[in-house]
Amino acid sequence: MLKILGTTGDVTTCDCCLRADLKKTVVVRNLDSCEVRLYGVDCAAKILGRRGVAVARAARVADGAREFAVFTRIGVEVRRFARGTRAYVEAALKAEASPASWYVAAAQGGAA
Numbered sequence: 877m878l879k880i881l882g883t884t885g886d887v888t889t890c891d892c893c894l895r896a897d898l899k900k901t902v903v904v905r906n907l908d909s910c911e912v913r914l915y916g917v918d919c920a921a922k923i924l925g926r927r928g929v930a931v932a933r934a935a936r937v938a939d940g941a942r943e944f945a946v947f948t949r950i951g952v953e954v955r956r957f958a959r960g961t962r963a964y965v966e967a968a969l970k971a972e973a974s975p976a977s978w979y980v981a982a983a984q985g986g987a988a
């Protein structure tokens with residue numbers, strides 16, 4: 877079974893017809909063999925047995941999902957960072973000492 881993972885501009889040569897200078901390629905993964913191939917939209921359509929517009933649309937949707945996943949991850953990282961910063965500030969306020977001791981308190985995971 878083949879699955880469209882999205883598109884990439886990093887590879888501009890089709891694995892099927894070897895046409896180069898494509899604007900982007902469609903990343904297709906074979907779910908059975910785990911092989912990943914990159915095709916131009918026309919070849920991807922031929923291989924998937926779908927029309928070009930359907931492939932382009934599916935690729936766009938996949939790209940949107942990938943973008944969404946990336947942004948979700950960024951959101952998680954930002955929250956984690958904010959928690960770390962808050963722990964640092966709380967430790968600093970509790971310590972009410974020199975910046976060096978704030979740093980030590982933060983490095984120790986904050987005064988719990």
Ligand SMILES: [Zn+2]
Pocket residue numbers: 890891892893894895915916918919
């Ligand atoms: Zn091709």
